[in-house]
Amino acid sequence: MxxxxxxxxxxxxxxxxxxxxxxxxxxxxxxxxxxxxxxxxxxxxxxxxxxxxxxxxxxxxxxxxxxxxxPEAVLTRFSLLIYMVPILVLLLSAILLTQALEWPEGQAILGSLLTFGASFWLVRRWLHLRDVQVxxxxxxxxxx
Missing domain, CATH: 2.40.50 (OB fold (Dihydrolipoamide Acetyltransferase, E2P))
Incomplete structure (x- = not known):
């Protein structure tokens, strides 16, 4: 605790x-x-x-x-959710934009940063919709 x-x-x-x-x-x-x-x-x-x-x-x-x-487990679970989901979204969007869609490097960087920021917002909204508050x-x- x-x-x-x-x-x-x-x-x-x-x-x-x-x-x-x-x-x-x-x-x-x-x-x-x-x-x-x-x-x-x-x-x-x-x-x-x-x-x-x-x-x-x-x-x-x-x-x-x-x-x-x-409880420590609660803090760990939500910390992982808040930090790991955006990092995974950043990496996956960078791979998708450069490899699958073949965007130029500059546009792929900007697109990845936009999806990275959007993932923070989406995780926050999801937590609020579930009424999960510390x-x-x-x-x-x-x-x-």
């Missing part, structure tokens, strides 16, 4: 509005002042994610910290 601590900002009858602080990859490194990632993390240091999660049974209060749980897959657990 992937765990993240969140704070309740609002309580609704069937959901909780929670906020999490987005963490950067570096914060304790000695090179933080000269590293590009460290400089970017300082520029965007006050980043928060706010969203609704399904409310489990129990008493909750605004300001209370809860733990959000996400917030529906999260479990909320009170921190004791």
């Amino acid at each position: 992937i765990r993240e601590v969140a704070q309740i900002t609002a309580i609704h009858p069937d959901s909780l509005q929670v906020t999490t602080e987005l963490k950067t990859g570096c914060s304790g490194c000695k090179q933080q002042s000269t590293c590009g990632a460290g400089i970017v993390s300082k520029a965007f240091s006050d980043r928060r994610a706010e969203f609704l999660v399904q409310r489990p049974p129990g008493d909750f209060m605004v300001g209370q910290q809860v733990e959000l749980l996400l 917030t529906q897959l999260l479990s909320v657990q009170q921190i004791t």
Whole structure:
């Protein structure tokens, strides 16, 4: 399980509005002042994610910290879907446009990039049509 601590900002009858602080990859490194990632993390240091999660049974209060749980298999499956489908579409469209349709190289590159971008959009639409949202897959657990 992937765990993240969140704070309740609002309580609704069937959901909780929670906020999490987005963490950067570096914060304790000695090179933080000269590293590009460290400089970017300082520029965007006050980043928060706010969203609704399904409310489990129990008493909750605004300001209370809860733990959000996400199964690792779910994250892996959707990551593969979101990243692998467009890459496969890019490769297959490049092969199809150059080999089967014999397009010139420049047009094949542009056509492949267009199908690559369209595949991201189609995967996103497919996920929305299936009502697959990460917030529906999260479990909320009170921190004791």
